[in-house]
Amino acid sequence: MNLFTDIRALVVEKLDDLVADGVLPAGLDYANVAVEPPRDALHGDMATNAAMVLAKPAKSKPRDIAEALAAKLADDPRITNAEVAGPGFLNMRLEASIWQSLVANVLEQGTNYGQSNVGQGKRINVEFVSANPTGPLHVGHTRGAVFGDALSSLLGYAGYDVDREYYINDGGAQVDVLARSVYLRYLEAHGQEVAFEDETYPGEYLIEVGQDLKDEKGDAYVGQSESVWLSEIREYASDKMMDLIRADLASLGIKMDVFFSEKSLYGTGLIEAALKSLEDKGLIYEGVLEPPKGKKPEDWEPRVQTLFKSTEHGDDVDRPVKKSDGTWTYFAPDIAYHYDKVTRGYDALIDIFGADHGGYVKRMKAAVSALSDSKTPLDIKLTQLVKLYKNGEPFKMSKRAGTFVTLRDVVEQVGPDVARFVMLTRKNDATLDFDFDKVLEQSRDNPVFYVQYAHARIRSVLRKAAEQGIAVDDATLKAADLSNLAHESEINVAKKLAEWPRLVEIAARTHEPHRVAFYLYELASELHGLWNKGNELPELRFLQEGNAAASQSKIALARSVAVVIAAGLGILGVTPAEEMR
Numbered sequence: 001m002n003l004f005t006d007i008r009a010l011v012v013e014k015l016d017d018l019v020a021d022g023v024l025p026a027g028l029d030y031a032n033v034a035v036e037p038p039r040d041a042l043h044g045d046m047a048t049n050a051a052m053v054l055a056k057p058a059k060s061k062p063r064d065i066a067e068a069l070a071a072k073l074a075d076d077p078r079i080t081n082a083e084v085a086g087p088g089f090l091n092m093r094l095e096a097s098i099w100q101s102l103v104a105n106v107l108e109q110g111t112n113y114g115q116s117n118v119g120q121g122k123r124i125n126v127e128f129v130s131a132n133p134t135g136p137l138h139v140g141h142t143r144g145a146v147f148g149d150a151l152s153s154l155l156g157y158a159g160y161d162v163d164r165e166y167y168i169n170d171g172g173a174q175v176d177v178l179a180r181s182v183y184l185r186y187l188e189a190h191g192q193e194v195a196f197e198d199e200t201y202p203g204e205y206l207i208e209v210g211q212d213l214k215d216e217k218g219d220a221y222v223g224q225s226e227s228v229w230l231s232e233i234r235e236y237a238s239d240k241m242m243d244l245i246r247a248d249l250a251s252l253g254i255k256m257d258v259f260f261s262e263k264s265l266y267g268t269g270l271i272e273a274a275l276k277s278l279e280d281k282g283l284i285y286e287g288v289l290e291p292p293k294g295k296k297p298e299d300w301e302p303r304v305q306t307l308f309k310s311t312e313h314g315d316d317v318d319r320p321v322k323k324s325d326g327t328w329t330y331f332a333p334d335i336a337y338h339y340d341k342v343t344r345g346y347d348a349l350i351d352i353f354g355a356d357h358g359g360y361v362k363r364m365k366a367a368v369s370a371l372s373d374s375k376t377p378l379d380i381k382l383t384q385l386v387k388l389y390k391n392g393e394p395f396k397m398s399k400r401a402g403t404f405v406t407l408r409d410v411v412e413q414v415g416p417d418v419a420r421f422v423m424l425t426r427k428n429d430a431t432l433d434f435d436f437d438k439v440l441e442q443s444r445d446n447p448v449f450y451v452q453y454a455h456a457r458i459r460s461v462l463r464k465a466a467e468q469g470i471a472v473d474d475a476t477l478k479a480a481d482l483s484n485l486a487h488e489s490e491i492n493v494a495k496k497l498a499e500w501p502r503l504v505e506i507a508a509r510t511h512e513p514h515r516v517a518f519y520l521y522e523l524a525s526e527l528h529g530l531w532n533k534g535n536e537l538p539e540l541r542f543l544q545e546g547n548a549a550a551s552q553s554k555i556a557l558a559r560s561v562a563v564v565i566a567a568g569l570g571i572l573g574v575t576p577a578e579e580m581r
Contacts, residue, residue, distance in 0.1 A: 008048070099485075124347065202403075275321060342371050497523070
């Protein structure tokens, strides 16, 4: 049930009546007619822009259309008032019974309330994290991991068929650096003194890997030249790092559907096939690029390279895919990887990158547009930096990692639920301040506590009611006399519940899971506000002393809030609290 969709259907029905009456011309396009909450709740329960968007094609004044539509809507028993505002907006107020029946509907559907078929089963690939397999995930990866996983869950909830994918960057020189670093730890495990130069990874996480390598290979690599051990240790070390990364993700409750190795693109013809696809479309040529901006002519040497005409698909400049010496650029395997995704038949692709990959957005979108003949949209979401604080000071690097704060550091400090929720309290492209002290505070200023406290309060009411012998199963609650929910504060809670299905669809379409976290905070605020009013007005308390029937109607409202909070937290990957400690 989506009440906003239902009322929009009513508006469209009444517009058709105006067409039948000759007030409006036939053939109008209603695609941009919307029904949404008014900007000011004092103006009504819902508002429609129908008169504004239809005025020009109907060759009528917006206010004239709005007044005629208002008269039609007033005939419907669900509408208590329809009032024209400003140049032609139309505000509507609904009967209290509509909001009351919504509570029963939430209890009927459970956590399926708000689920949508807007996705229509379309297949979406969401690629996220994709960190180099050279060490544990750091706090920046944490944000991308949580964002990607929550977005995937949101899309699934909205009716899409989603694959979570991790691209293993195991084809570059950084894995050689990892192998050399593991070799040093391997020698260290044999009792040798070693020194970590700038081009190695000094983190303690490699000590165990070096010891494991010694246990498996003995002294086979000791004293040997790099040509003997580099290839084998490279593969061994990257496998160990991926085990570590999988464990890091598991600590946040994240499980990938696909792990795609960059190495699989080399020597298999996949890069050549992708570029052949572009060449067949006339998008590959030999040429010389203009010097980069800011470079002096003497600092730049023109070179003939193999170029991709990315400017024909929205990029600023054409991009090299093969260097003058015949080796691939970094962009070539990226093209091949996305070519593979396109050929897998996805209806849409989403890539989640760190903020430092902003320069890749246009070229990757151009590549996918060209590879798919503009049929497969690619949305690239950038996650901004996370700034860590503790005791009022910036939180320093992890000794275990050597150079950064790890995902595990964060999870061990605050737990996976808090880590996940807080990572979604800002839009992905805004910098996030993560204060270890504040995220554990029990106050309204801490959104994760505020939402969890609302759920725990409701669970407490249910337990107390059951102890008093009051039936509080959903089947009983949805059959309660919900006409008792007549106070403005109670109706406001129901109105906020009505926004949930609409919110899900908007968040899914815009790829913005943070909207779910914001909504849950607002819903919790309505619940806490009602609870506090019950301290002043006994008739608003969820437990009505000596009156089981009245209690059940009040508890039905509270329980419906818990249902939606649980659904929303489920999307965010957070476990609802049964009680607060």
